[in-house]
Amino acid sequence: MAQASSNGQREVVIEARGIVVGFGSHIVLDHTDLDVYRGEILGFVGGSGAGKSVLMRTIIGLIPKRAGTIKVFGVNMGEASDVERRAVERRWGVLFQQGALFSSLTVMENLQFPVREYLDLSQRLLDDLAVAKLEMVGLDASVCNKFPSELSGGMTKRVALARALALDPEIVFLDEPTSGLDPIGAGDFDTLIATLQRTLGLTVFMVTHDLDSLHTVCDRIAVLAEGKVIAAGPMDTMLKSEHPWLKSYFRGKRSRAGYQPQGKAVT
Amino acid sequence: MVNRIACFQVFSSLGGRSAVGSVSETLLEETMQGDRLVLSGRGAWLAVAAHDLEATIESLIKKYPSVKTVAIDMSQVERLDTFGAWLLERLVRAFTRDGSKAEVTGLKDDYRALTEEVRKVKLEDIPPRTHGQTLAYALNAIGENIAAIGQSFAAMVNMLGALVVALVRVLSRPRSFRLTSMIHQLDNVAWRAVPIVLLITFLIGCIIAQQGLFHFRKFGADVYVVDMVGILVLRELGVLIVCIMVAGRSGSAYTAELGSMKMREEIDALRTMGFDPIEVLILPRVLALIIGVPILTFLGSMAALYGGGLVCWLYGGIDPDIFLSRLKEAIALNTFQVGMIKAPFMALVIGVVASVEGLAVKGSAESLGRQTTASVVESIFLVIVMDGIFAIFFASIGM
Numbered sequence: 270m271a272q273a274s275s276n277g278q279r280e281v282v283i284e285a286r287g288i289v290v291g292f293g294s295h296i297v298l299d300h301t302d303l304d305v306y307r308g309e310i311l312g313f314v315g316g317s318g319a320g321k322s323v324l325m326r327t328i329i330g331l332i333p334k335r336a337g338t339i340k341v342f343g344v345n346m347g348e349a350s351d352v353e354r355r356a357v358e359r360r361w362g363v364l365f366q367q368g369a370l371f372s373s374l375t376v377m378e379n380l381q382f383p384v385r386e387y388l389d390l391s392q393r394l395l396d397d398l399a400v401a402k403l404e405m406v407g408l409d410a411s412v413c414n415k416f417p418s419e420l421s422g423g424m425t426k427r428v429a430l431a432r433a434l435a436l437d438p439e440i441v442f443l444d445e446p447t448s449g450l451d452p453i454g455a456g457d458f459d460t461l462i463a464t465l466q467r468t469l470g471l472t473v474f475m476v477t478h479d480l481d482s483l484h485t486v487c488d489r490i491a492v493l494a495e496g497k498v499i500a501a502g503p504m505d506t507m508l509k510s511e512h513p514w515l516k517s518y519f520r521g522k523r524s525r526a527g528y529q530p531q532g533k534a535v536t
Numbered sequence: 537m538v539n540r541i542a543c544f545q546v547f548s549s550l551g552g553r554s555a556v557g558s559v560s561e562t563l564l565e566e567t568m569q570g571d572r573l574v575l576s577g578r579g580a581w582l583a584v585a586a587h588d589l590e591a592t593i594e595s596l597i598k599k600y601p602s603v604k605t606v607a608i609d610m611s612q613v614e615r616l617d618t619f620g621a622w623l624l625e626r627l628v629r630a631f632t633r634d635g636s637k638a639e640v641t642g643l644k645d646d647y648r649a650l651t652e653e654v655r656k657v658k659l660e661d662i663p664p665r666t667h668g669q670t671l672a673y674a675l676n677a678i679g680e681n682i683a684a685i686g687q688s689f690a691a692m693v694n695m696l697g698a699l700v701v702a703l704v705r706v707l708s709r710p711r712s713f714r715l716t717s718m719i720h721q722l723d724n725v726a727w728r729a730v731p732i733v734l735l736i737t738f739l740i741g742c743i744i745a746q747q748g749l750f751h752f753r754k755f756g757a758d759v760y761v762v763d764m765v766g767i768l769v770l771r772e773l774g775v776l777i778v779c780i781m782v783a784g785r786s787g788s789a790y791t792a793e794l795g796s797m798k799m800r801e802e803i804d805a806l807r808t809m810g811f812d813p814i815e816v817l818i819l820p821r822v823l824a825l826i827i828g829v830p831i832l833t834f835l836g837s838m839a840a841l842y843g844g845g846l847v848c849w850l851y852g853g854i855d856p857d858i859f860l861s862r863l864k865e866a867i868a869l870n871t872f873q874v875g876m877i878k879a880p881f882m883a884l885v886i887g888v889v890a891s892v893e894g895l896a897v898k899g900s901a902e903s904l905g906r907q908t909t910a911s912v913v914e915s916i917f918l919v920i921v922m923d924g925i926f927a928i929f930f931a932s933i934g935m
């Protein structure tokens with residue numbers, strides 16, 4: 270595969286091979302292969318309904334696959350025992366497309382829920398850390414006692430990210446983290462993800478349609494179409510590709526390249 | 537201690553990316569150099585160690601309340617995450633707040649961004665958790681509940697009015713009536729409920745007859761059991777049992793459906809498209825109940841009489857012929873009418889309560905559960921109250 274050759278020796282943290290997922294007679298993923306390397310921010314793109322969320326959910330283990338293997342941190346998730354699986358799950362955080370905050374818990378309780386489950390910490394430390402995480406994602410302590418239904422769309426996204434980061438995971442899965450945010454907020458979000466990736470050594474699997482995110486923070490981009498990863502590599506590779514879908518996605522009207530035809534990235 | 541050990545076992549089985557220190561490893565060492573306190577961090581300051589680290593830090597802060605300068609050497613710290621970074625920040629803040637100078641040295645460059653991030657955290661503005669006084673809280677709760685009863689009564693009257701308006705509007709242009717929706721609801725509410733209603737009313741009929749026979753036999757008044765079964769079932773029990781079942785079965789379903797539509801803004805979406813949610817969602821449901829409950833009441837009463845007759849025959853030795861002729865004498869058409877007249881009114885109450893509670897659902901899953909419970913409890917309560925009012929009414933008009 271393309272992505273294997275361009276990244277010599279780096280450690281693979283997620284290795285998906287020959288994944289087949291379908292609903293009834295509708296095959297969404299058809300022998301999909303994907304590698305995610307440690308410490309990178311992988312942008313995962315594809316048309317609406319291409320199956321990006323489905324692949325993400327399959328890796329996390331929420332959707333059963335018909336064939337293929339998924340290894341996370343070298344653990345084969347299909348064959349792992351419950352204990353091993355739990356151990357892996359503790360090391361990732363997930364931001365769902367709709368936030369998926371617990372509606373009957375306050376923001377504070379939402380953030381503390383996973384921490385309380387896995388670690389034995391004092392209430393004071395829990396409170397401090399919840400506020401610290403909130404401030405890291407650009408909110409402040411005034412939202413602590415709000416319920417999810419009282420938050421705006423962007424705030425929901427941020428709280429959900431804070432919850433995904435609650436246990437300082439090694440991998441975060443983000444499903445369209447910047448959709449529904451204003452451009453400034455989306456930019457901050459990108460910076461934040463880049464900062465967290467740098468400071469915590471995070472591996473980020475990010476499904477996104479935001480070309481700005483793809484340009485600014487993603488180290489590598491993987492493209493899903495017709496149930497397969499048709500290309501993977503850094504932005505330059507995408508921009509150079511002559512594949513019609515990639516061309517219209519990355520060099521279409523709405524892309525940066527489309528706005529500035531003489532841009533350096535375009536050859 | 538026990539659960540801390542358990543916690544370490546879990547994490548040692550994780551095979552994490554770095555060696556997690558053993559429990560006994562010291563994470564922070566202290567030495568006094570004159571009036572200077574030197575603290576040197578060691579090992580991995582990660583989430584798993586946060587419990588121990590916090591304890592160490594808190595005891596240090598207590599132990600040296602009046603030290604002038606503090607130097608924190610972080611060069612031996614191999615790993616740091618948000619938990620560790622925050623505890624370091626807390627240590628620094630505690631010493632600087634007491635007027636000492638705290639200095640952090642030797643921090644790896646990789647972690648600088650993280651500690652910067654943590655330094656910006658302002659804790660002062662955590663809104664305090666509200667702890668009211670117990671007595672005040674209790675009084676408050678009583679008051680709120682009473683107000684809530686008043687409000688939900690008002691909401692029911694409102695809903696009734698809105699339903700009448702919607703009905704009038706639909707009658708003026710009958711083509712706009714959602715017939716398909718009503719048929720669908722009728723299928724759910726009435727047709728699918730038939731087996732369970734028949735079964736339960738049949739059993740209740742059997743039980744009443746058996747109990748009646750058992751006790752009446754002592755006075756040699758066996759045959760009056762037929763009167764009792766007939767009157768009780770047709771006037772009261774048939775309709776009550778059916779209404780209680782419908783409230784539990786369909787009222788709760790209505791509340792949950794409307795509530796989750798409310799939660800996901802589907803009702804707002806309807807409204808913005810110019811539809812009246814009452815007309816589109818609630819009217820067909822309530823009409824389906826008003827049509828369905830009398831049918832179920834009729835079927836249920838028949839099943840109960842059948843059950844009663846069967847027990848009289850098999851257990852009491854009263855032949856079916858005798859049972860029927862006795863029944864003819866004991867009951868008149870109005871006995872049957874009394875039960876049937878009540879049915880649509882009770883159906884209306886169930887429908888209105890279910891809709892009001894459904895629309896009262898707020899954003900959370902918990903509130904959906906609460907309103908569904910409230911819907912069932914309130915509608916059963918109101919059905920029984922209505923039954924009492926009807927009893928007084930029928931007695932006074934001699935029916």
Ligand SMILES: Nc1ncnc2c1ncn2[C@@H]1O[C@H](COP(=O)(O)OP(=O)(O)OP(=O)(O)O)[C@@H](O)[C@H]1O
Pocket residue numbers: 292297315316317318319320321322323324
């Ligand atoms: N639970 C499900 N049952 C049936 N089909 C499903 C289910 N979940 C997803 N699908 C189908 O799988 C396909 C891929 O959906 P998916 O949610 O992965 O799209 P996506 O790539 O994330 O799109 P978007 O960018 O719009 O979020 C779609 O055709 C969708 O209809």
Ligand SMILES: [Mg+2]
Pocket residue numbers: 321322323366444
């Ligand atoms: Mg999606």
